[in-house]
Amino acid sequence: MSRISERTLEPWEVFRREKEGDPMRHGGSVMAPDAVLAVHYARELYGRRQESAALWVVRRADIHDLSDPDLLQPPLDRSFKKPGGYVMRDKLAAARERSGADTPRPKSARGPRAATDTP
Amino acid sequence: MTAAADLLPATRNALSLLLLSMADDEFVIGFSDSEWTGIAPLLEEDVAMSSLAQDEIGHAQALYRLLAEVVDDGCDADAWAYDRPPDGYYHARLLDHPRGDWADTIVRRYLYDTADAVRLEALAGSTFEPLRDLVGKLRREERYHVMHVTTWFERLASATGEPRRRVLDALERMGPDAGTVLTPLPTELALDMAGILDAPMSELEARWRASLAPAFGALDLPVLPPTHDPGTSRTAHSDAFRRLHAEFTSVRWIDPGAIW
Numbered sequence: 001m002s003r004i005s006e007r008t009l010e011p012w013e014v015f016r017r018e019k020e021g022d023p024m025r026h027g028g029s030v031m032a033p034d035a036v037l038a039v040h041y042a043r044e045l046y047g048r049r050q051e052s053a054a055l056w057v058v059r060r061a062d063i064h065d066l067s068d069p070d071l072l073q074p075p076l077d078r079s080f081k082k083p084g085g086y087v088m089r090d091k092l093a094a095a096r097e098r099s100g101a102d103t104p105r106p107k108s109a110r111g112p113r114a115a116t117d118t119p
Numbered sequence: 120m121t122a123a124a125d126l127l128p129a130t131r132n133a134l135s136l137l138l139l140s141m142a143d144d145e146f147v148i149g150f151s152d153s154e155w156t157g158i159a160p161l162l163e164e165d166v167a168m169s170s171l172a173q174d175e176i177g178h179a180q181a182l183y184r185l186l187a188e189v190v191d192d193g194c195d196a197d198a199w200a201y202d203r204p205p206d207g208y209y210h211a212r213l214l215d216h217p218r219g220d221w222a223d224t225i226v227r228r229y230l231y232d233t234a235d236a237v238r239l240e241a242l243a244g245s246t247f248e249p250l251r252d253l254v255g256k257l258r259r260e261e262r263y264h265v266m267h268v269t270t271w272f273e274r275l276a277s278a279t280g281e282p283r284r285r286v287l288d289a290l291e292r293m294g295p296d297a298g299t300v301l302t303p304l305p306t307e308l309a310l311d312m313a314g315i316l317d318a319p320m321s322e323l324e325a326r327w328r329a330s331l332a333p334a335f336g337a338l339d340l341p342v343l344p345p346t347h348d349p350g351t352s353r354t355a356h357s358d359a360f361r362r363l364h365a366e367f368t369s370v371r372w373i374d375p376g377a378i379w
Contacts, residue, residue, distance in 0.1 A: 009161070030163050031161065031162070031163060032163060036270055037163075037270065040167060040266070040267055040270060041163035041164070041166070041167060043263070044163065044166050044167040044170050045163065045166055048170050
C-alpha cells in the first residue's frame with residue numbers, strides 16, 4: 001500500500017475506564033479511516049498495556065460541542081449562584097464529634113451528597 | 120502430566136520439536152514484522168504493528184522457556200533464541216518470505232495467524248499441563264492478532280486497483296508455502312498418542328484450509344495451492360532469513376553472555 005490519503009482519515013476521541021467502577025474519562029484521540037480501525041488503534045494506544053478496563057471510541061464529528069463563552073463564562077458577576085460563603089468546616093467538625101468519627105469517611109463510603117468544607 | 124520428567128523419552132523428544140517449531144515461528148514473524156517500526160503506513164498502524172510484533176517475541180520467549188525446561192540441557196531461552204546458526208532454526212518456510220511491502224506483510228501475517236490459531240486450538244486440551252496453560256494465554260492475545268490482520272486483509276483484497284493487485288501478487292508468491300505452518304512434524308505420532316495434540320497436522324491443515332474457504336470465496340481470491348515440497352517445510356531457509364538472522368543476532372554476538 002503506497003499511501004493512505006489524508007482525506008480518508010479523521011479523528012476519533014477515545015474515552016477509557018481505568019478500572020471497574022471508575023467513570024469514563026477522556027484519554028486522547030486517534031486518526032483512523034473508520035470505526036473498525038479506530039477501535040483497533042484505540043486498543044493499541046490506550047489499552048495494550050492493560051491500563052484500561054473498557055474503552056469508548058467516538059467519531060469527533062459526532063460530538064456536539066459547546067464552548068461559547070457567552071453561554072459558559074458570562075461576564076457578569078454570578079458569584080451568588082455559587083455555594084460559597086457558607087462555611088461548613090465548624091459544622092462538620094461538630095457533626096463528626098457527635099458521631100464519634102474523628103476523620104472523614106473514605107471516599108468510597110461517602111454518600112452522593114457529601115458535604116463540602118470549602119468555603 | 121505436569122512435568123517433563125513424567126513424559127516418555129519419545130514424547131519428550133516430539134514435544135521439544137513441536138515447541139521449537141512454534142517458538143521459532145513466533146520469533147521469526149515477530150522480528151520480521153518489527154521492521155515496520157517507524158515506517159508503517161500511518162502512525163497508529165506503526166504502534167499497532169510494533170505492538171503485535173512485540174507480542175510475538177513475548178510468545179516466543181514463553182515457548183523457548185518451556186522448551187528449555189523440557190529439553191533440560193542447560194540452554195536457557197536466550198540461548199535457544201539467539202545461539203543457533205541460520206540452518207538450526209525450525210520455522211515454517213512461509214516466514215522465510217521477507218517483510219516486503221505492506222500487502223506482503225499483511226498476507227504473510229494473515230496466512231500465519233489463521234494457521235497458528237488452528238494449531239493453538241488443537242493444543243488447548245493438551246494433556247501436558249504447562250503447554251495447555253501457556254496455550255490458553257497465547258490464544259487470548261492471538262484472538263486480537265487475527266482480528267487486526269483480518270481487517271487489513273479484507274480491506275486490501277476488496278479494494279480495487281493497486282491494493283488488490285498487490286495482495287494477489289503476494290498470494291501467488293506465498294501461496295505454495297502457506298501450508299508449511301501445518302506440515303506434519305516427523306515425530307508427531309508420539310504427540311497424538313500422548314494426547315498432547317488433538318489431531319495429526321494433516322487434519323489441522325485441512326481444518327485451516329476449510330476455515331479460509333468462506334473468506335477467500337467472498338473476496339473472490341484464488342484457492343491456495345497445495346504445499347510445495349513439504350519435505351523441506353521447516354529446513355533449507357532463504358537468503359532473506361539469513362539476513363534477518365544476522366540482524367537479530369548482531370547485538371547478542373557483540374558480547375556473548377553479557378547481562379543487562
